[in-house]
Amino acid sequence: MMNIKNFRQEIDTLDEILVQTLAKRFDLCKQIAIYKSQVGMPMMQPERVKEVKERCSRIGEKHGLDAEFTRRLYGLIINETCELEDRLMQSFKQENQKPNRSDSLSKPIFSSN
Template sequence: MTIEDLRAELDAIDRQFLEVLRVRIEKCVEIGHFKREHGVPMMQPQRIGVVQERAARYGAEHGISQEFLRDLYDLIIDETCRVEDVVIAGRSS
């Protein structure tokens, strides 16, 4: 195996990661529509805590820095909240 082979495998993993991230954001768009239609507030702090705790547990179980996962999920949550806010307000992203 060469470094190029390893990098090609890493590139494939990155594509999968980005695809899953895109699907996650699309699901948040669906959630935004639901929230708009049912008058549910965009911000759900308890849900954010659940997601962050699950990521922290995953990190602990798999030897991944919990701080890194917390920072990563902060970014993901910020973006999905932005997307949901746009959907709830009825604007285009």
Template structure:
């Protein structure tokens, strides 16, 4: 059977499929690198928010802001035919982690609160 036209079988059809998969996986790896960097950047911004909250004695938890962020994520999911449950779960994790980091900064004793987010002080 000739597999050079992409039909199923053995030979060059498999290597073409493997090449296509490798290209897509490379693309996915690039998306993942951006995603990880964006999560790090989000946490870094939250460390700066926590520092402002600490300086001005503002409570860490801001329920109206949490609700706004959750609603925005769910609306995005619906608008893009994605799972609102998945986006809610994703943002639950993101918010939980940023609250943890903010708590460490707000509750720090004043000697380098940025250390709560990692050695670089940049959220990771």
């Protein structure tokens, strides 16, 4: 029989996986910002945001999660990644340069404020 310590260790492991997965998603969003800057695509893609929220809410429901909770969760994730993309794209504009794939990939994802 599992005790509270075992449950907490399992949750800690899952938290590690969640954070690692989010970091990978944010790294991919950096690459997307570079791509969008290279091709002149606007940062905000409202139809894509709606599509992701709806797709993820359906996936959540299949796994027993409340659809509204999943939409809100992805709203937070998407808002943060949009801010990240916007900061990167603005920095490229200020530098008057077309970014390449290695630009900004080694910079920290989150600010320390």
